[in-house]
Amino acid sequence: QVQLVESGGGLVQAGGSLRLSCAGSGRTFSNYAMAWFRQAPGKDRQFLATISESGAFKYYVDSVKGRFTISRDNAKNTVYLQMNSLKPEDTAVYYCAAGGDGSYTNPRTYDFWGQGTQVTVSS
Numbered sequence: 014q015v016q017l018v019e020s021g022g023g024l025v026q027a028g029g030s031l032r033l034s035c036a037g038s039g040r041t042f043s044n045y046a047m048a049w050f051r052q053a054p055g056k057d058r059q060f061l062a063t064i065s066e067s068g069a070f071k072y073y074v075d076s077v078k079g080r081f082t083i084s085r086d087n088a089k090n091t092v093y094l095q096m097n098s099l100k101p102e103d104t105a106v107y108y109c110a111a112g113g114d115g116s117y118t119n120p121r122t123y124d125f126w127g128q129g130t131q132v133t134v135s136s
Contacts (some may be wrong), residue, residue: 035109051105106119
């Protein structure tokens with residue numbers, strides 16, 4: 014079992030930056046690939062980025078590539094999402110997830126989810 018708690022969301026102007034954190038509990042945090050998703054009102058949950066158990070492999074959706082960076086610190090049981098050059102269309106609730114097996118862009122792949130943190134980007 015892994016419990017996940019996101020933090021770091023808030024209100025930011027377009028062009029600004031935020032760093033989201035996702036703290037995991039449990040000794041097995043480092044055994045899981047981790048991912049970030051987001052969900053805007055009325056839209057499906059969207060995959061953003063994933064990172065492998067060791068942090069050696071990372072993959073991003075095209076719309077955030079070059080602006081967002083996923084990283085993890087297994088000693089702190091934490092995964093991060095650094096978000097730069099934010100746009101109003103980035104406004105959503107952001108979720109971290111700990112994975113099982115399967116396509117890493119599919120939300121059904123992930124076994125554990127945090128409660129989400131709101132990010133609002135004003136124009």
